[in-house]
Amino acid sequence: MVEPREDVTLGKLPLTYRALFTSFLLVMGLGLCMAGAQIMLTHGAADGKMGLSMDDIVYSYYGNRSGSKLESAMTGKMKSKAPAEVSFAMIQWARDGAPAEQWNKLAPLFEKHCASCHDAESGLPEVNKIDVARSLSETDQGASIATLTRVSHIHLFGIGFIFLFVGWIFGMAEFNQRWKIILITTPFAFLVLDIASWWLTKFWPAFAWFTMIGGIGYSIAAMVMFVTAFAQMWLPRWTKK
Numbered sequence: 001m002v003e004p005r006e007d008v009t010l011g012k013l014p015l016t017y018r019a020l021f022t023s024f025l026l027v028m029g030l031g032l033c034m035a036g037a038q039i040m041l042t043h044g045a046a047d048g049k050m051g052l053s054m055d056d057i058v059y060s061y062y063g064n065r066s067g068s069k070l071e072s073a074m075t076g077k078m079k080s081k082a083p084a085e086v087s088f089a090m091i092q093w094a095r096d097g098a099p100a101e102q103w104n105k106l107a108p109l110f111e112k113h114c115a116s117c118h119d120a121e122s123g124l125p126e127v128n129k130i131d132v133a134r135s136l137s138e139t140d141q142g143a144s145i146a147t148l149t150r151v152s153h154i155h156l157f158g159i160g161f162i163f164l165f166v167g168w169i170f171g172m173a174e175f176n177q178r179w180k181i182i183l184i185t186t187p188f189a190f191l192v193l194d195i196a197s198w199w200l201t202k203f204w205p206a207f208a209w210f211t212m213i214g215g216i217g218y219s220i221a222a223m224v225m226f227v228t229a230f231a232q233m234w235l236p237r238w239t240k241k
């Protein structure tokens, strides 16, 4: 295999391109931090505790099949919003399969304790409407197929492009040729593994591990490429030759 020609190594690039690539990599780095923060805020809290854990991944994709959203809310975040006997009545109703004929007993409870916040303007589910209350009473099945297809294709296209450009830049680095090929291709492989794991976790919770491995895998590969590219574009060891 042929090493990159001397004149196309990162350190020898005109200042213009080094400035362009550096700006791009910095913005991508910031994007990665934001993505990390967003994962912590959404999935990270799925099990009610801060920080990303296996349970969060399982809850997000497989769902919490031991109960409904209504039940998790009334035993978790919304516990303080109603007296214990009201929470109990709501949970009981959800567990019984949310029978419509009992709604007239439940409606005043939702109206009194919940509707002040869960109204049309709030963007929160309007739990005092029977359809909403019933759908929140269904067993939590995790991410829907519709959500997964949407998020999957956005990730494949978007992240694929990021890796294309990061790999392109890193391709001009002076680096052991074999490792270079490995570092350039692994993020794509881990991306596919990551997305495959969401689907697998939706049906078999044990696959949550793959989500962790995929995410950590491509973060490490991206990190090595970023650091190498920055160093070789700006440190005298590579730029002065």
Ligand code: HEC
Binding pocket: 069, 070, 073, 077, 078, 081, 082, 090, 110, 113, 114, 115, 116, 117, 118, 124, 125, 127, 136
């Ligand atoms: C003081 C305002 C307030 C009151 C009262 C309140 N909620 Fe909430 N509720 C919220 C907020 C804010 C959220 C979103 C919180 C979050 O996700 O961290 C929420 C979230 C929820 C969720 C989760 C929604 C989802 O899509 O996952 C459910 C279920 C819920 N509330 C049910 C209830 C019920 C039932 C009551 C009445 C017993 C109630 N809430 C009373 C403010 C309120």
